[in-house]
Structure formats: C-alpha cells, structure tokens
Amino acid sequence: MTDPLDPSATAPTVATGPVAPSTPDVTLFGDGGLDWRPVSPKLATARFVVLGCVAVLPLLGALALAIFVSAWLWLAVAFVVVVVGWVAWVIGRQVPMISWAETAEELVIRKGRLFRTVVSVPYGRLQFVDVQSGPLARKFGMATVELHTASPESGGQIPGLPTEVAEQLRERLAARGESQRAGL
Amino acid sequence: MTDTPESTAPPEPHDGGQPWQRLHPLSPLLRGGIAFVAVLAYVLSQQLDTIFGAEREDPTFGHLWWAVLAVVVVLLLIVAGAWVSWRFSRFRLTPTLIELRTGFVFRQHRQVRFDRIQAVDIGRPLLARLFGLSEVVVQSAGGKDSNLKLSYLTDAAAQRMREELIELARHSDEEAPHRRAAGDAAYAGSSQTTTLTQPADDHATQVLAVPNSRIVQSILYSGPALTFLLAAPALVVSLVLGAPGMVAWLGPMTLAIGGGLLKRLTKEANFQLLHEGDRLRIRHGLTDIRTTTVPLHRIQAIEVSQSLPWRFPGWWRIQVNVAGVGGSDDDDTENVLLPVGRMDEALRVLTLVRLDLPEEAAVAAMTGEGPHGGFVTASERAKPFDPLSWRRRGYAALPDEVVTRRGVLWRSVQVVPHARIQSLTISQGPWERRRGVASVKLVSTPGPVGPAVEHLDVEEALRLLDEQVVRSSEARRLAARPA
CATH class of the missing domain: 2.30.29.30 (Pleckstrin-homology domain (PH domain)/Phosphotyrosine-binding domain (PTB))
Structure with missing residues (x-):
C-alpha cells in the first residue's frame, strides 16, 4: 500500500499494518482478545416499542371478541400474550448478542444466540457504506450502519449504534476502504 | 428539423469523442414493428377472400376504400414511427465511455464507462439473422437492468464494435492498475504479448466444441428429462382413457418440463468455447446464436x-x-x-x-x-x-x-x-x-x-x-x- 492511513481517521483501538495470523482471533463466543463492541441497549427498547405498536391491535381485537362473543376466545387472548411475550424475550436476548469489532483488515459483525452468525467484511471490498436512521431510531439517538460489497448477500448491518459512533465508524470505513480499495 | 441531431441533445463538452452514429435503419421494425406488420398481413390475408373472393361479403359495410385508407395510414404511421425512433437512437464512443441516446417522447440516455464493462456479447435472433444484423450487448456491473444494447448493427459492424469495446475496456483497466485482478497470470502475462490492434475472429483458438449429440444426451440424463419421459406416456394414456383429472395436472406439467428442456437445448446447442489472448469467447444457440466475450x-x-x-x-x-x-x-x-x-x-x-x-x-x-x-x-x-x-x-x-x-x-x-x-x-x-x-x-x-x-x-x-x-x-x- 502506498497510501498511509489517515491518522485522524484511525480509531485508537485499531492496530495498523498487516496482521500476522497470530493476532487476536475471531471467535463465535467470548472475546478471544478482540475488542468486541456491543450496540446500544436502547435498541432493545426501540424494538419493544415497535413490538408494542404491532401487538396492540391483535390484542385489543382478541379482547373484544373474548368479552363480547365467546368466553372460549380468551384462549386467543392468551395466545397473543404468549406470542408477544416470547418475541419480547427473544429481543431481550438477541440485542445484547449483537457486537462488532474492527481489525486491521476487516469489520466483523456477530449476531444471534441460538443461530449464530459471524460476518467478516474486508475494508478493501467495501463499495459503499450507508448510515440510516428512522424516526424512532433518531428519537433514541441511534443509527444503522449498512455495509455494501459487490454482492448483495454479503453486506453486513450493524443496527442500533449511537449516532456519533455510527458517523465515526462510517468515516473510518470510508478512509480505510479508500486506502485498501481493490477492483472487483 | 435540421440534419444535426446533436442540437436536440444537451451540449456536450468537446472531449474528443467520436461523432454520433446511428443504428441500422431496419432496427425499429425488427425490434417490434414487424410483429405488428405480420399480424396485419395475416388479418388481411384472411379477409381477402371475403372482400375480393366469389362470395362478396363486405365486412366494412360498403366503406371498403375507407378501410383500405385506414390500413395505409396505419402502415405509414408505423413506418414514420420507426423512422423517428431510428432518427433519435444514436450512440458514440468518448475517450472514457460509450453512450446511447434513445427515444423521442421519453428520452433515455445511458452510458457505460469502459472500466466498468464486464463483458460484451453479440446476439443474433432469428429474424435479425435473416437480414444479416446483430445486436451488441454491453454488460456492466450495475445489477439487472444495466446493459446497454445496440440493436441492431450489421454483422460486420457489430464485430468491429465488440472488438473495439473490449480493447477500450482492457486499456482503461491498464491505466488504472489498482483495479487489476490479483495473481492473475493469464491477465498480467498476456497484456504485454497481445497486440493492441486485433482484428476480428482470426486470433481466437478453439478450446473445445461440444457435439450436439452429446448436448442432447446430457439433457436426457437429467431429472427433468426423466420426469418428462415418465409423464409424457402417462399423459397419452390418460388422454386415451379419458381421465380428465389426470390430464388436468399431467398436461401442464409435461408441457412445462418439455418447454424447459427444449429451451435448454436451443440455448446450449452448437456450443463452442474460444480463447483469445486474455478473454474467452462463448458461442452457442440453435436459433438465436449468442456470442459472449468474457x-x-x-x-x-x-x-x-x-x-x-x-x-x-x-x-x-x-x-x-x-x-x-x-x-x-x-x-x-x-x-x-x-x-x-x-x-x-x-x-x-x-x-x-x-x-x-x-x-x-x-x-x-x-x-x-x-x-x-x-x-x-x-x-x-x-x-x-x-x-x-x-x-x-x-x-x-x-x-x-x-x-x-x-x-x-x-x-x-x-x-x-x-x-x-x-x-x-x-x-x-x-x-x-x-x-x-x-x-x-x-x-x-x-x-x-x-x-x-x-x-x-x-x-x-x-x-x-x-x-x-x-x-x-x-x-x-x-x-x-x-x-
């Protein structure tokens, strides 16, 4: 590489220069020596809000039916409550498991508890980086960083980053993507 | 209208680009108009007997000449539309990209940068082949609808165009070495050895050609073919025995599978792989002969x-x-x-x-x-x-x-x-x-x-x-x- 990394754009936690295979390894569980960073816990709150909005109609509908039509329909109410409770439980367990780490060569995103995935996107493969935030996410001061490579299935997504972290990450990724860019 | 179509286009900077070129005049007719003309001809031929035959039974209720006039006007309109479409379709090469402008009412301007060209194909649909025309398809890495199609040019012009485009694409790759592929000995090695002014087909060496008999066999040795071979006799039997329930689901299934097999056959027939410097050329097709360069x-x-x-x-x-x-x-x-x-x-x-x-x-x-x-x-x-x-x-x-x-x-x-x-x-x-x-x-x-x-x-x-x-x-x- 001829271009040095822009020092102002480099995070203090990231080692520069090529990585020897003996540097901290990516692991499915635990930190393995990498600086895994969690997403904002407010992401769970935001998802609870969405869940609440989605659940309120079926719940009211089932309640109305149970009260005015047949007592048997209390079963439907119970069903809705169980489903909502289960989804809430899954959200509560999943959000803390979303974490990401930057190494010298790649951005790694880990997700999921029961079904685990690790996505590794090399900086040199980045085509562009999106930072999005909807009204709800903005209310919580969060944004989603989406990575796009030349393949639509390979992009990673980090939801629920605090806005300033997301902006900094986008700038770092842009700088590294530029300096390590390779053709298709 | 003056004779300079550039006057309709936004002003271009003088970037040393080539002058605008037109497609073959028959192109609009081949692209769609001819279907309409064929339908019209068919309808006319069906009606000729009733109009001019022994049993005159005028379907136009005495307004025959008006009808003829209407037909003539429609034909003239088609020709005029085709002419306008041809007038307003033009393409050119600039030092960095190829651009194509089409459309009179809804104008479209599409350009592909040379360093974004992934492959250049030549297509010869049956109808175009009758007239000795080909289309050049420029593939770029921009998703599904990002192709630039020059349809149609004469066969020779299409060949030349493809050679030129591939050469330009390769040049722009060399000018931007950071785009170059990794460890690609084929590419790095041949970029020095191949001459830059390559004529058409002559340099290509045939790597292999697949005999059509083997293509047919290979298609028969497949799951769909096996299903077809089982389903077709079953369909015939149930037709003969008159079992509408069976026909209802066997019929469409047999047709769909058979159609798929036939499509594969027409696409893979006459398959040839050619090698030329740093690119491969694939030629295949039964009725629609395609040449793809990768x-x-x-x-x-x-x-x-x-x-x-x-x-x-x-x-x-x-x-x-x-x-x-x-x-x-x-x-x-x-x-x-x-x-x-x-x-x-x-x-x-x-x-x-x-x-x-x-x-x-x-x-x-x-x-x-x-x-x-x-x-x-x-x-x-x-x-x-x-x-x-x-x-x-x-x-x-x-x-x-x-x-x-x-x-x-x-x-x-x-x-x-x-x-x-x-x-x-x-x-x-x-x-x-x-x-x-x-x-x-x-x-x-x-x-x-x-x-x-x-x-x-x-x-x-x-x-x-x-x-x-x-x-x-x-x-x-x-x-x-x-x-």
Missing part, C-alpha cells in the same frame, strides 16, 4: 459440477460468476463455460481460467475425498448432517485460490481466487453447536456459483475465516501493486 480477469468464481446421472458417462459442467452477467434465471447460460464435457475437457477449461491451478489439486477436488491434495475436510462430527459426504466436504487453500468441494452423489467444486472473496460468513445453528461444527460461506458476486464449506469443525471454521482474511488482503495488496 475477459478472463473478470471471472469471480468457477464451479465444476457433476449430477448423479452424469456420473456414468463421466460428464462435468462448468459455470462461472462474472460480475454483472447473468444472475437472473433467464440468461444463466451466459455463465456456462462448458455445458457438458469429459473430465479432460473440464480440466482444460479449468486450467485455462486458472492458469496456476495444479492439475492434481483439481482432480482431487473433483473426484477425491479425505485430506489428499491439501484438503481440510469435515470430521466425524459432521456425520449426522452429511452421512455420505462428510469425508468429501472441505476446502483447500492453494497459493492463489480457495477450492471448496462437496457432494458425493451430486459432486461440485468451487474455485475462488483469494482476492475475489467479497466477505466471509460463519453460521451455526443449535444442532450444529451441539456437534461442535459451523458452516463457512465465502461470498462471491451474484451468480450461479456459491462457494461454501458446511459443517466444518468450529475450530477449523474459525481458522479458515482468520487465515482467509489475511490471505485475501495479501492477494489484494499484491494486485494493487503496479506490476
């Missing part, structure tokens, strides 16, 4: 596969991922380098695309199992997931590429150059976690080839991810360095 260094991933019925004749099929080409189911033959071939032919194509792929590694990948040939395979822990193929499922990291292989009954092998891996994914479900295995996916650009190693031991999967990141970035760095 620069070797634009190939992102290669797959060699063999279905169960093809085991017995020992046939293999080779498909590739090229950014921007294929992807949709409709034209997936553009990605086929070898529709059906013997082992030696498959190896010849493989080593042509990946010059540095050792043959023994390729053979081990195609037919072998276990660690022979440098393969890291799934262990016994993967047995519940792959009772048959766990010994075969695995990968080998060669100096320039990763080779993944899978399948015992349906064998397939994928080859991806290190520098071409877009990203890596490891996934593990609950059942996989209990067995201590995980699946790795090496993501390539969209296309038929999806390299992946499933159910590796967790430690091996993580090691593959860690090491591959280093290997890939090394390869990209090497590629970025000007040679």
Whole structure:
C-alpha cells in the first residue's frame, strides 16, 4: 500500500499494518482478545416499542371478541400474550448478542444466540457504506450502519449504534476502504 | 428539423469523442414493428377472400376504400414511427465511455464507462439473422437492468464494435492498475504479448466444441428429462382413457418440463468455447446464436459440477460468476463455460481460467475425498448432517485460490481466487453447536456459483475465516501493486 492511513481517521483501538495470523482471533463466543463492541441497549427498547405498536391491535381485537362473543376466545387472548411475550424475550436476548469489532483488515459483525452468525467484511471490498436512521431510531439517538460489497448477500448491518459512533465508524470505513480499495 | 441531431441533445463538452452514429435503419421494425406488420398481413390475408373472393361479403359495410385508407395510414404511421425512433437512437464512443441516446417522447440516455464493462456479447435472433444484423450487448456491473444494447448493427459492424469495446475496456483497466485482478497470470502475462490492434475472429483458438449429440444426451440424463419421459406416456394414456383429472395436472406439467428442456437445448446447442489472448469467447444457440466475450480477469468464481446421472458417462459442467452477467434465471447460460464435457475437457477449461491451478489439486477436488491434495475436510462430527459426504466436504487453500468441494452423489467444486472473496460468513445453528461444527460461506458476486464449506469443525471454521482474511488482503495488496 502506498497510501498511509489517515491518522485522524484511525480509531485508537485499531492496530495498523498487516496482521500476522497470530493476532487476536475471531471467535463465535467470548472475546478471544478482540475488542468486541456491543450496540446500544436502547435498541432493545426501540424494538419493544415497535413490538408494542404491532401487538396492540391483535390484542385489543382478541379482547373484544373474548368479552363480547365467546368466553372460549380468551384462549386467543392468551395466545397473543404468549406470542408477544416470547418475541419480547427473544429481543431481550438477541440485542445484547449483537457486537462488532474492527481489525486491521476487516469489520466483523456477530449476531444471534441460538443461530449464530459471524460476518467478516474486508475494508478493501467495501463499495459503499450507508448510515440510516428512522424516526424512532433518531428519537433514541441511534443509527444503522449498512455495509455494501459487490454482492448483495454479503453486506453486513450493524443496527442500533449511537449516532456519533455510527458517523465515526462510517468515516473510518470510508478512509480505510479508500486506502485498501481493490477492483472487483 | 435540421440534419444535426446533436442540437436536440444537451451540449456536450468537446472531449474528443467520436461523432454520433446511428443504428441500422431496419432496427425499429425488427425490434417490434414487424410483429405488428405480420399480424396485419395475416388479418388481411384472411379477409381477402371475403372482400375480393366469389362470395362478396363486405365486412366494412360498403366503406371498403375507407378501410383500405385506414390500413395505409396505419402502415405509414408505423413506418414514420420507426423512422423517428431510428432518427433519435444514436450512440458514440468518448475517450472514457460509450453512450446511447434513445427515444423521442421519453428520452433515455445511458452510458457505460469502459472500466466498468464486464463483458460484451453479440446476439443474433432469428429474424435479425435473416437480414444479416446483430445486436451488441454491453454488460456492466450495475445489477439487472444495466446493459446497454445496440440493436441492431450489421454483422460486420457489430464485430468491429465488440472488438473495439473490449480493447477500450482492457486499456482503461491498464491505466488504472489498482483495479487489476490479483495473481492473475493469464491477465498480467498476456497484456504485454497481445497486440493492441486485433482484428476480428482470426486470433481466437478453439478450446473445445461440444457435439450436439452429446448436448442432447446430457439433457436426457437429467431429472427433468426423466420426469418428462415418465409423464409424457402417462399423459397419452390418460388422454386415451379419458381421465380428465389426470390430464388436468399431467398436461401442464409435461408441457412445462418439455418447454424447459427444449429451451435448454436451443440455448446450449452448437456450443463452442474460444480463447483469445486474455478473454474467452462463448458461442452457442440453435436459433438465436449468442456470442459472449468474457475477459478472463473478470471471472469471480468457477464451479465444476457433476449430477448423479452424469456420473456414468463421466460428464462435468462448468459455470462461472462474472460480475454483472447473468444472475437472473433467464440468461444463466451466459455463465456456462462448458455445458457438458469429459473430465479432460473440464480440466482444460479449468486450467485455462486458472492458469496456476495444479492439475492434481483439481482432480482431487473433483473426484477425491479425505485430506489428499491439501484438503481440510469435515470430521466425524459432521456425520449426522452429511452421512455420505462428510469425508468429501472441505476446502483447500492453494497459493492463489480457495477450492471448496462437496457432494458425493451430486459432486461440485468451487474455485475462488483469494482476492475475489467479497466477505466471509460463519453460521451455526443449535444442532450444529451441539456437534461442535459451523458452516463457512465465502461470498462471491451474484451468480450461479456459491462457494461454501458446511459443517466444518468450529475450530477449523474459525481458522479458515482468520487465515482467509489475511490471505485475501495479501492477494489484494499484491494486485494493487503496479506490476
């Protein structure tokens, strides 16, 4: 590489220069020596809000039916409550498991508890980086960083980053993507 | 209107581009108008008898001449529309890109930069072939609808255009060496040796041609063909016996499968693979002869596969991922380098695309199992997931590429150059976690080839991810360095 990394754009936690295979390894569980960073816990709150909005109609509908039509329909109410409770439980367990780490060569995103995935996107493969935030996410001061490579299935997504972290990450990724860019 | 169509276009800076050129005057008619004319002619020929025949039964109720006038006006309108469409379609080459303007009411201006050209095809649909015309399709890496089509030019002009475009694309690649592909000996080597002013077909050497008899056989040796051979007699029997219930579902099924087989036959017939400097040329088609040119260094991933019925004749099929080409189911033959071939032919194509792929590694990948040939395979822990193929499922990291292989009954092998891996994914479900295995996916650009190693031991999967990141970035760095 001829271009040095822009020092102002480099995070203090990231080692520069090529990585020897003996540097901290990516692991499915635990930190393995990498600086895994969690997403904002407010992401769970935001998802609870969405869940609440989605659940309120079926719940009211089932309640109305149970009260005015047949007592048997209390079963439907119970069903809705169980489903909502289960989804809430899954959200509560999943959000803390979303974490990401930057190494010298790649951005790694880990997700999921029961079904685990690790996505590794090399900086040199980045085509562009999106930072999005909807009204709800903005209310919580969060944004989603989406990575796009030349393949639509390979992009990673980090939801629920605090806005300033997301902006900094986008700038770092842009700088590294530029300096390590390779053709298709 | 004056004779300078440029006056209708926004002013262009004088960038040394070539003057605007027009397509062949017959193009608009061939593109659609001719269908209308044919319908009209058919209707007229049906009516001639009733109009001028013995039993005069005037369908126009005495307004015959008005009807004739209307027909003439419609015809004139079609011709005028075609003429306007032709007047307003023009293309030109500038030093950096090719641009095409079309449309009178809804104007479209499409341009493709030379350094974004992935492949240049020539297509010859049946009707155009009658008039000696071809279309040039410029494929760029911009998703589904990002092709620029010059339809139609005369055969010779189309050939010249393709040669020129490929040459320009290659030049712009050389001017931007950081775009150059990694470890691509074929590309780096030939860029100095090939002359820059290449005439048309003469330099191409034929790598192989697949006899049509083998294409027919290979299509018969497939699941759909077997179903067809069972369903067609069943359909006939149920027609004869008069079982409408059976016909209702057998009929459409037979037609659909038969249509699919026929389509495959018309696409793969007359298959020829030619090699010319740093690019491959694929020619195929029964009625619609297509010529696709793929620069070797634009190939992102290669797959060699063999279905169960093809085991017995020992046939293999080779498909590739090229950014921007294929992807949709409709034209997936553009990605086929070898529709059906013997082992030696498959190896010849493989080593042509990946010059540095050792043959023994390729053979081990195609037919072998276990660690022979440098393969890291799934262990016994993967047995519940792959009772048959766990010994075969695995990968080998060669100096320039990763080779993944899978399948015992349906064998397939994928080859991806290190520098071409877009990203890596490891996934593990609950059942996989209990067995201590995980699946790795090496993501390539969209296309038929999806390299992946499933159910590796967790430690091996993580090691593959860690090491591959280093290997890939090394390869990209090497590629970025000007040679």
